[in-house]
Amino acid sequence: MNKTLFAVLTALALTACGQQQAAAPAEQPAPAVEQAAPAEPAPAAEVATAPAAEQPAGEVDHVKARQDAFKKVGESMEGIGKMAKGETPFDAEQFKTLVADMQTAGGEAFQHFGEGTQGGNAKAEIWTDMAKFEAGRDQMVAAVTALNEAAQSGDMKVIGPKIGDVGGSCKSCHDAFKEKTN
Ligand code: HEC
Structure with a gap:
């Protein structure tokens, strides 16, 4: 509500992601920059090609997906937070793309919590309290939908609070x- 955008971003959005620390403005370089998934040295390359949603259930590694x-x-x-804080120059088109990408990836992630997909860092409570x-x-x-709408304005004053809401979620x-x- 009245929290400053920066505080919200730093406290919620970035820590919520579980892996970024680099964005904290005035602190020393984080001594241990966590990699959320130790088993995967190069995650980005695989993501782009994963056609997971189309495959029959038994053949998908839902945890990895x-x-x-x-x-x-x-x-x-992270990209959104950096632009919001001015660490990277605000570019309305790029910002919209980041939001759209997040929407897509989020939709993808939530397709992989079906029955019998327990594991990873997902707590068992997901399956006992699915509602x-x-x-x-x-x-x-x-x-994210609200952020997407705000992003169309290209105005960080409109966008900022919506980023905080996303981070809170x-x-x-x-x-x-x-x-x-971590
Ligand atoms: C409704 C629940 C839920 C919401 C909302 C959610 N997450 Fe997660 N997230 C999870 C769960 C559960 C895991 C662990 C998945 C696993 O290990 O199987 C996870 C894992 C992650 C990971 C670690 C992925 C890895 O490398 O293993 C990141 C990063 C992440 N979430 C970012 C976000 C961000 C950013 C948002 C908000 C924009 C978000 N999540 C919203 C439930 C959620």
Whole structure:
């Protein structure tokens, strides 16, 4: 509400992603920059080619698919946060692309939480309280949709608070349903 945008961004959006620390403005270089998935040295290359949604259930590694998709969500969020803070120059078109990418990747991630896909850093509570998990998903979808609409204005004063809402939606779901990885 009255929180400053920067505080919100730093506190919510970036920590919620679980892997970025580089954006914190005045702090020393983070001593341990976490990589969320130790087993994957080069995640970005694989994400682009993953056609996971179309495949028959048994052949998809759902844990990996959702982690890869969430990684893209996190990368988009990082790019959004950097532009919001002026660490990278604000470019309305690029910003819209980041938001659209996040929307797509988020939709992708949530296709991989079906029955029997327990594992990774997803808490078991997801499958025992699916209604709450889905409410968290819907909260993010609504926040990202609102951000997408705000992004069309190209005006950071309009956009800023919506970024905070998105970051809050990441965090509240992670607090409830994601194992801490850092
Ligand atoms: C409704 C729940 C929910 C919401 C909303 C959500 N996440 Fe997640 N996220 C998860 C869960 C669960 C995992 C762990 C997945 C696993 O390891 O199987 C995860 C994992 C991640 C990861 C780690 C991926 C990896 O490398 O393993 C990142 C990054 C991430 N989320 C970013 C975000 C960002 C950014 C947002 C908001 C824009 C967000 N998430 C919103 C539930 C959510």
